[in-house]
Amino acid sequence: xxxxxxxxxxxxxxxxxxxxxxxxxxxxxxxxxxxxxxxxxxxxxxxxxxxxxxxxxxxxxxxxxxxxxxxxxxxxxxxxxxxxxxxxxxxxxxxxxxxxxxxxxxxxxxxxxxxxxxxxxxxxxxxxxxxxxxxxxxxxxxxxxxxxxxxxxxxxxxxxxxxxxxxxxxxxxxxxxxxxxxxxxxxxxxxxxxxxxxxxxxxxxxxxxxxxxxxxxxxxxxxxxxxxxxxxxxxxxxxxxxxxxxxxxxxxxxxxxxxxxxxxxxxxxxxxxxxxxxxxxxxxxxxxxxxxxxxxxxxxx
Amino acid sequence: xxxxxxxxxxxxxxxxxxxxxxxxxxxxxxxxxxxxxxxxxxxxxxxxxxxxxxxxxxxxxxxxxxxxxxxxxxxxxxxxxxxxxxxxxxxxxxxxxxxxxxxxxxxxxxxxxxxxxxxxxxxxxxxxxxxxxxxxxxxxxxxxxxxxxxxxxxxxxxxxxxxxxxxxxxxxxxxxxxxxxxxxxxxxxxxxxxxxxxxxxxxxxxxxxxxxxxxxxxxxxxxxxxxxxxxxxxxxxxxxxxxxxxxxxxxxxxxxxxxxxxxxxxxxxxxxxxxxxxxxxxxxxxxxxxxxxxxxxxxxxxxxxxxxxxxxxxxxxxxxxxxxxxxxxxxxxxxxxxxxxxx
Numbered sequence: 001x002x003x004x005x006x007x008x009x010x011x012x013x014x015x016x017x018x019x020x021x022x023x024x025x026x027x028x029x030x031x032x033x034x035x036x037x038x039x040x041x042x043x044x045x046x047x048x049x050x051x052x053x054x055x056x057x058x059x060x061x062x063x064x065x066x067x068x069x070x071x072x073x074x075x076x077x078x079x080x081x082x083x084x085x086x087x088x089x090x091x092x093x094x095x096x097x098x099x100x101x102x103x104x105x106x107x108x109x110x111x112x113x114x115x116x117x118x119x120x121x122x123x124x125x126x127x128x129x130x131x132x133x134x135x136x137x138x139x140x141x142x143x144x145x146x147x148x149x150x151x152x153x154x155x156x157x158x159x160x161x162x163x164x165x166x167x168x169x170x171x172x173x174x175x176x177x178x179x180x181x182x183x184x185x186x187x188x189x190x191x192x193x194x195x196x197x198x199x200x201x202x203x204x205x206x207x208x209x210x211x212x213x214x215x216x217x218x219x220x221x222x223x224x225x226x227x228x229x230x231x232x233x234x235x236x237x238x239x240x241x242x243x244x245x246x247x248x249x250x251x252x253x254x255x256x257x258x259x260x261x262x263x264x265x266x267x268x269x270x271x272x273x274x275x276x277x278x279x280x281x282x283x284x285x286x287x288x289x290x291x292x293x294x295x296x297x298x299x300x301x
Numbered sequence: 302x303x304x305x306x307x308x309x310x311x312x313x314x315x316x317x318x319x320x321x322x323x324x325x326x327x328x329x330x331x332x333x334x335x336x337x338x339x340x341x342x343x344x345x346x347x348x349x350x351x352x353x354x355x356x357x358x359x360x361x362x363x364x365x366x367x368x369x370x371x372x373x374x375x376x377x378x379x380x381x382x383x384x385x386x387x388x389x390x391x392x393x394x395x396x397x398x399x400x401x402x403x404x405x406x407x408x409x410x411x412x413x414x415x416x417x418x419x420x421x422x423x424x425x426x427x428x429x430x431x432x433x434x435x436x437x438x439x440x441x442x443x444x445x446x447x448x449x450x451x452x453x454x455x456x457x458x459x460x461x462x463x464x465x466x467x468x469x470x471x472x473x474x475x476x477x478x479x480x481x482x483x484x485x486x487x488x489x490x491x492x493x494x495x496x497x498x499x500x501x502x503x504x505x506x507x508x509x510x511x512x513x514x515x516x517x518x519x520x521x522x523x524x525x526x527x528x529x530x531x532x533x534x535x536x537x538x539x540x541x542x543x544x545x546x547x548x549x550x551x552x553x554x555x556x557x558x559x560x561x562x563x564x565x566x567x568x569x570x571x572x573x574x575x576x577x578x579x580x581x582x583x584x585x586x587x588x589x590x591x592x593x594x595x596x597x598x599x600x601x602x603x604x605x606x607x608x609x610x611x612x613x614x615x616x617x618x619x620x621x622x623x624x625x626x627x628x629x630x631x632x633x634x635x636x637x638x639x640x641x642x643x644x
Contacts, residue, residue: 035436100359100612102569105432106361106608107604107608107609110608111605113558113604117597240433240436274443274444274447278444281437282425286425
């Protein structure tokens with residue numbers, strides 16, 4: 001039982017990071033119907049933005065880093081990633097928005113590769129240690145090891161998700177976003193500036209990905225330019241599992257993937273850790289393609 | 302019957318020409334140039350095969366390297382097994398026949414295994430409309446490397462060399478590569494310009510309408526995908542016997558991207574375009590070899606710019622033929638008639 005709870009703690013914290021990234025995929029898919037392959041690289045860039053911000057604020061490995069600075073790092077990374085996301089949309093996706101289906105998809109792959117290779121060029125391919133901007137303390141709760149880092153990861157993710165929920169359901173822009181995802185043409189007729197809505201969708205999704213990047217860096221202690229590939233894939237599977245385009249679905253999907261992964265490596269073998277996601281993806285496509293919370297929509301001609 | 306005779310005649314002619322040209326080129330060109338020509342041939346197979354699913358059917362597969370890997374391991378393993386267990390019989394045959402026969406057997410198994418992998422990957426994802434194939438093939442490409450990395454019987458991460466000090470036998474040569482390329486082009490072309498191929502194009506243009514016209518979309522998509530995976534398997538097998546060993550890292554995501562760039566440069570949906578794109582990309586990559594790190598930046602940049610500025614590539618959906626060139630030429634000369642009409 002002790003082992004079970006241990007895995008539960010680990011799974012919840014990594015799952016909440018997946019959920020944060022999955023939100024970006026699902027939101028962009030909701031409004032554009034596009035798999036934003038570059039999202040995983042925005043996540044990576046966000047982590048690096050945080051890393052350099054922390055170093056710029058005078059982070060030293062052995063002295064405690066003030067909490068205010070940690071928040072500044074988080075906000076800076078989120079803002080930088082939001083700017084990157086909006087730029088990508090403006091420069092690469094908008095010109096091909098109305099092109100045949102394959103064109104934006106290939107563009108997205110191109111952007112993803114470009115950012116990854118720019119990352120390798122600027123940050124070098126070797127992993128960098130991520131600053132421990134939150135000093136680690138270990139608690140023992142009934143034999144289960146819980147660190148405050150895991151709690152911070154879980155807490156920050158939940159706070160951001162609640163913030164997003166508020167934004168999407170309680171603000172005008174959020175309403176416009178939902179309208180656009182239902183029917184862009186009708187939304188435009190109702191006075192929604194679709195371009196602006198798409199821009200803010202990218203900004204929000206990218207900011208969440210950057211937060212995910214910081215939390216991932218805290219958890220794994222290193223970051224590398226290639227880290228987005230596998231994490232991005234898992235987050236996308238999380239979005240599909242929850243029902244692509246569905247915001248609460250992405251959160252549930254992320255948590256499920258995190259837990260599944262943790263329990264697989266705990267009870268089976270850590271070699272299957274990455275494969276379980278793929279198994280889940282195939283299972284979802286076979287048995288419930290609309291995802292856990294998705295609804296089957298009848299296609300009309 | 303005359304049509305069949307004509308086809309057999311063409312096939313014999315191609316084989317004869319290849320058998321003659323191969324040794325001639327080998328005697329004239331350097332080993333390095335020969336290797337590039339062979340790599341071009343392998344890339345032609347890859348591009349023409351991927352074009353069937355990405356260009357003609359309009360489904361987006363980004364895991365071609367994964368099927369290539371399956372084919373490579375399948376072929377190499379079969380060749381080694383055959384030579385280890387039927388060595389006595391093989392050595393009684395003339396050397397050329399034995400090597401060629403073993404390679405063909407290996408490639409058949411490689412293609413078969415890749416086809417099965419294609420079925421397993423394609424069937425769940427192609428049942429659905431939308432871009433699921435992209436994400437499943439992306440995942441497949443990563444997972445299959447994981448599998449080979451953990452398969453100790455196949456060498457794991459250090460690679461498979463058949464357990465021989467000299468490595469895998471180098472059976473891949475000009476003749477076999479281009480004979481396979483010709484066969485793949487013939488198969489893909491006859492499929493594309495048939496009822497089957499027109500159905501695939503219908504799926505690309507409008508899947509819902511195609512289904513309404515009675516086209517069994519899922520079955521055709523999966524069939525096209527399996528054929529595409531099999532061609533990748535053949536290319537992988539040829540690649541394996543060009544190397545002394547194959548490693549899981551030879552079949553990274555970058556390789557899939559290379560093939561996608563080839564078919565986009567050449568023109569999505571055009572067989573000759575895919576072949577042309579393959580040659581252009583292989584030669585360009587070779588020329589850019591000195592500028593490795595910039596190549597990694599230039600390459601995706603080129604991809605994005607192509608998509609924005611000329612998404613149809615060099616040939617678009619046209620095939621390279623004499624009449625296409627004549628049209629192109631006559632259009633160019635015929636367009637400015639107004640100035641010449643003055644007395």
